[in-house]
Amino acid sequence: MEDVNHTAIVSAPPTHPIKAGIKDSFAAGLGMFPLGIAFGLLVVQSGLPWWVAPALSISGFAGSLELLLIGMMTAMTPLATVALTTLLVNFRHVFYSFTFPLHVVKSPLAKTYSMYALIDEAYAVTAASKGNWNSQRLISMQVAFQAYWVGGGLTGLAVAAVLPIRIEGLEFALCALFVTLTLDAVKSRKELPSLVLGAASYTAAVLFMPNAALFAGLVMFVFLLVARHFFFGRKTASTPTGEDHA
Amino acid sequence: MPDTWYIVAVLAIVFSITFALRAVPFAALGPLRRSALVKQLSHWMPAGILVILACSTVKGEVLGSPEHLLPAVVAVGVTVTAHLLGGRRTLLSVGLGTFSYVLLVNLH
Structure with missing residues (x-):
């Protein structure tokens, strides 16, 4: 269908940009909505107040971090650890500005929303498509994404209210999600050193600082990467292979 | 709370x-x-951060209930296998992994 719109402009009436934006959102939405339901269910099961689900999806709007925060909040994790985890888990967003077509958005309010709602899926769809983006299409896609995610969370809350049984082990979905995300991050041998350094940092943190293992593990990992950059990184950074991920 | x-x-x-x-x-x-450092970190960080988060969430699941260790190991195995053999379909892998964990924990 999309091809028809791009090539047969003469015969077919042009698609309204809002319609096009919503259409752009469907594929990723198929994954976001069910994950949102799982998120809503987990909020109820963890014993946190129900409003935490929509509140997190509006304040953060970052799926995997929100799922992670349920457990951290239930355990009353220190705020410094929450801040560091947020910083490191969402650090990748810094690089989305390279290709994200924010320049098509003119109104300051819409621009602010577009930056706020620059989630992985929004970046991925714009990076993968050569489509001619305009403000309405981009913003309607991002609003649709947020509707799937917040709506999924609210649906999960509703399901938990109708079926108030606690399914033991459901929270393993988060472990499984991080396992798959790890596998997706390690697609070539080039990522293996980071994987090993991360695993080693966390193991050391569990052994030597068991009460703040996550915080200590993340700090140690970043420290090791900075060291790696200054000892080994400069050579690789100056070679053309540095462009692979861009 | x-x-x-x-x-x-x-x-x-x-x-x-x-x-x-x-x-x-x-x-x-x-x-x-x-910045070369920031660029380099952005390439290196995901794999390590994610493996730390994966280990940390699994540890949270097993800590305090050692009888969950075996189900967790099996479910991680199911997730990895499903993801690598099932064409990296996240929902499918997460679904199968979680299902096997729920099953094993409740059968116990």
């Missing part, structure tokens, strides 16, 4: 840091994105 102020503080922290990470690079344009 956390009180409302703790939750509000978490929401404020998550909002400010996440928004800053998404918006500041557009405003600051050059320096941050040109």
Whole structure:
């Protein structure tokens, strides 16, 4: 269908940009909505107040971090650890500005929303498509994404209210999600050193600082990467292979 | 259970840091994105951060209930196998992994 719109402009009436934006959102939405339901269910099961689900999806709007925060909040994790985890888990967003077509958005309010709602899926769809983006299409896609995610969370809350049984082990979905995300991050041998350094940092943190293992593990990992950059990184950074991920 | 102020503080922290990470690079344009260290870190970080988060969440699941260790090991195995053999379909892998964990924990 999309091809028809791009090539047969003469015969077919042009698609309204809002319609096009919503259409752009469907594929990723198929994954976001069910994950949102799982998120809503987990909020109820963890014993946190129900409003935490929509509140997190509006304040953060970052799926995997929100799922992670349920457990951290239930355990009353220190705020410094929450801040560091947020910083490191969402650090990748810094690089989305390279290709994200924010320049098509003119109104300051819409621009602010577009930056706020620059989630992985929004970046991925714009990076993968050569489509001619305009403000309405981009913003309607991002609003649709947020509707799937917040709506999924609210649906999960509703399901938990109708079926108030606690399914033991459901929270393993988060472990499984991080396992798959790890596998997706390690697609070539080039990522293996980071994987090993991360695993080693966390193991050391569990052994030597068991009460703040996550915080200590993340700090140690970043420290090791900075060291790696200054000892080994400069050579690789100056070679053309540095462009692979861009 | 956390009180409302703790939750509000978490929401404020998550909002400010996440928004800053998404918006500041557009405003600051050059320096941050040109920095060789920042570029290098962005390539190196995901694999390590994610493996730490995966280990940390699994540890949280097993800690305090050692009888969950075996189900967790099996479910991680199911997730990995499903993901690598099932064409990296996240929902399928997460679904199968979680299903096997729920099954094993409740059969016990």
